[in-house]
Amino acid sequence: MKLLVFLTKGFETIEFSVFIDVMGWARTDFGCKIDVVTCSLNRRVVSSFNVPVMVDKTIDEVSADEYDALAIPGGFEEFGFYEEAYHEKLMDLIRRFDAQKKWIATVCVGALAVGKSGVLKGRKATTYHLRGAHKQKVLQDFGAIVVNEPIVVDDNIITSYCPQTSYGVAFLLLEKLTSYHEMCLVKEAMGF
Template sequence: MQNKRVLVFLAKAFETMEFSVFIDIFGWARVDYGHHLLVDTCGFTEKVISTFNVPVLVDKTIGEINVDEYDALAIPGGFGEFGFYEEVYDERFLELIREFNTKGKIIATVCTGALPLGKSGILKNRKATTYHLDNGYRQKELEKFGVIVVNESIVVDGNIITSYCPETAPNVAFELLKMLTSEKEMEVIKKAMGF
């Protein structure tokens, strides 16, 4: 069985809850169920500070990434107050997003992780969602990028998965797992984890 690799991109001020689901769910799939699913973490720097000041050491920095080595990109959301958009709107990251999309690879985002997809241009005239509880402020921001905003918890449009708040994080990871394995396999792991 061939390995499949997921790249989880951690921008400054990412939310730890939205990040950890990819590590745990794919860890369960690999360790307990024999799926050859590997996860690499990535950031602009070797140590990335999350929204609530938890430092995480990443496996690779953005300059080391070869998109051809990955099957999917996962992007947790984060807080603007702590500098999230400084990094996710950086042209180097937007270019990485475009390359994943051009090569038809899956891109899964949680909450505000959808906004750099919008800024990159890959969501133009496509359906997506993002954080919805601030009077729709973030959804309006996403709409400005030419996105067809759908106010649903998870929106899948082709190779793109978007969602609207931290509560959706596990379901985004399960959706990505389903796309990389099968619905049947995903349901087995989901049940084993008590969901």
């Protein structure tokens, strides 16, 4: 099994690291065969708060056919998140994952990339809910049915509304890729 984690310029570090951590625990301590591959538009990506990360592959080197799930952390507009989150190459990748009914998991404003791609039209989703819910209004403008809950699942898409939900999203994705039992073992071993 393979999880593709897509990083945009200005991504939120905690929202990225949970996927690496949870899937790493599952693989290392419990033998779950989940490989995590990081990807971006460029080989080097600078997160919000200026943490540089080297990804495994660029978007031109991946195909939705090769992966079982896609994870998209959110990020900060002030650090250029939307410059890459709305890039047509990412929009196309999201559409391909959705067309194959593969899992797409987002944290916070990562949902806006999925919304912009068009695959959330008429589907339930959520995104950042604080500061006047202005990001939820953007998601609604993309055609999503906004649900103001911490984590929302509609068919093959998982969305959530703030960094605090990131572990919940990663555990839920682990459950969808393996089983409820496997997820519970990892969650308990990590102290949750």
